[in-house]
Amino acid sequence: MNRRQLLASLGISGLALSLKGRSQTIASLTKPVNKPIVLSTWYNQSKTANVPAWKILSEGGTALDAVEAGVQVSENDPENCCVGLGANPDREGIVTLDACIMDHKYQIGSVAALEQIKSPIHVARLVMEKTPHVMLVGAGAQQFAVQNGMELQGLELSFHAKRAYEEWLRKSEYKPVMNIEKGHGPYIAPGDEANEFNHDTIGMIAMDKNGNLSGACTTSGMGFKMRGRIGDSPIIGAGLYVDNEVGAATATGQGEEVIRICGSFLVVEFMRQGMSPEQACKKAVERIKKNTPKDANTIQVGFIAINKKGEYGGYALHRNFDYGVTDGNGDTKKIDSKFMMQ
Ligand code: ASP
Numbered sequence: 001m002n003r004r005q006l007l008a009s010l011g012i013s014g015l016a017l018s019l020k021g022r023s024q025t026i027a028s029l030t031k032p033v034n035k036p037i038v039l040s041t042w043y044n045q046s047k048t049a050n051v052p053a054w055k056i057l058s059e060g061g062t063a064l065d066a067v068e069a070g071v072q073v074s075e076n077d078p079e080n081c082c083v084g085l086g087a088n089p090d091r092e093g094i095v096t097l098d099a100c101i102m103d104h105k106y107q108i109g110s111v112a113a114l115e116q117i118k119s120p121i122h123v124a125r126l127v128m129e130k131t132p133h134v135m136l137v138g139a140g141a142q143q144f145a146v147q148n149g150m151e152l153q154g155l156e157l158s159f160h161a162k163r164a165y166e167e168w169l170r171k172s173e174y175k176p177v178m179n180i181e182k183g184h185g186p187y188i189a190p191g192d193e194a195n196e197f198n199h200d201t202i203g204m205i206a207m208d209k210n211g212n213l214s215g216a217c218t219t220s221g222m223g224f225k226m227r228g229r230i231g232d233s234p235i236i237g238a239g240l241y242v243d244n245e246v247g248a249a250t251a252t253g254q255g256e257e258v259i260r261i262c263g264s265f266l267v268v269e270f271m272r273q274g275m276s277p278e279q280a281c282k283k284a285v286e287r288i289k290k291n292t293p294k295d296a297n298t299i300q301v302g303f304i305a306i307n308k309k310g311e312y313g314g315y316a317l318h319r320n321f322d323y324g325v326t327d328g329n330g331d332t333k334k335i336d337s338k339f340m341m342q
Helices: 003-010 013-030 043-058 063-075 120-130 138-147 159-171 255-260 263-272 277-291
Strands: 037-041 097-102 108-114 135-137 202-207 213-219 240-243 247-253 301-307 312-316 322-327 331-336
Touching: 037 043, 037 063, 037 247, 037 301, 043 063, 043 202, 043 322, 043 331, 063 097, 063 120, 063 202, 063 213, 097 120, 097 240, 108 120, 108 138, 120 135, 120 138, 120 213, 135 138, 202 240, 202 247, 202 301, 213 240, 213 247, 240 263, 247 255, 247 263, 247 277, 255 263, 255 277, 263 277, 263 301, 277 301, 277 312
Parallel strands: 108 135
Antiparallel strands: 037 202, 037 322, 097 108, 097 213, 202 213, 240 247, 247 301, 301 312, 322 331
16 A cells, blocks of 8 residues: 555545645745846847846845836947837837836836937836826927936937838838848848847836836837837836736737737736736737737737746747846846747
8 A cells, every 4th residue: 555545545635635735835935036136028138238227136226226227228229229219210210219117106107209318218207206197298208308307319310220211211111010030020121230130129127125026118119100109118008017016017019919908917917816927928928819900920929027926937929039037146048938829
């Protein structure tokens, strides 16, 4: 008679099994929280953007300061195709920027269609901290930024954005296919390495040493977009969401699809139901695939998420989505996201 049979014969197998289950639960409850930690979309950006964020976190700073400083690296990079004033313009040749920020106390700030201002994420933070509102757009957002000491920049396109725009103008094709094939996106000037990657928004989420979560998301939106088009990135609940009791999530890819399902909010709610960050991201991607009125073969969406234990994950509709995670000793790991469609 083996142990299980003996326990069964004594009528205590259920008890033994439930004790085993409880010891596993206790083990996972007592596992130390993985903090501080920061992660951001697209490793190509994370590898530099996570650096100042990590510095702030490792010195005991707040997740809010970390994510703002982190995404500003991409905003300030004149070679970034898709974030900040160096990014690709809209159809009319004007760079318009969107950003949002959220902290651990449900405080939110957002700007959209902001022109000629270098750091939209900073303006979003000012909206959060200095106004009774949560979102400013267009000329009003710009005026607010200038009133708060930010300089109005020129309208010239960066070297790379100009080349990409001129190339796009040749056909003026409005075909928002993104990130499925590196180097084969419709917006890429041939041979233009800075634009080789047709991505994208930087979404960054972090947990500080006090266990508080914050997130930031900033973008120029889809390259050569229709003038006035706003994607998910400045929309709280779509491009970014933080609930300090549960976790945080951010998105990249086809903004319309992310907005359609309230993507980042949904990921956080799935985590609230007990899913791991990766499972939660996968469920949100599944919902997009199932419900999009578009051909799911032609769109890309990716989510990353973190929970209160400092566990993280991501998931994308198609291949070629990656993200960077910095924790532990401060090294930034490149994670190739799992994906749903071949
Ligand atoms: N989500 C952004 C938008 O739709 C773009 C991106 O992430 O590539 O504007």
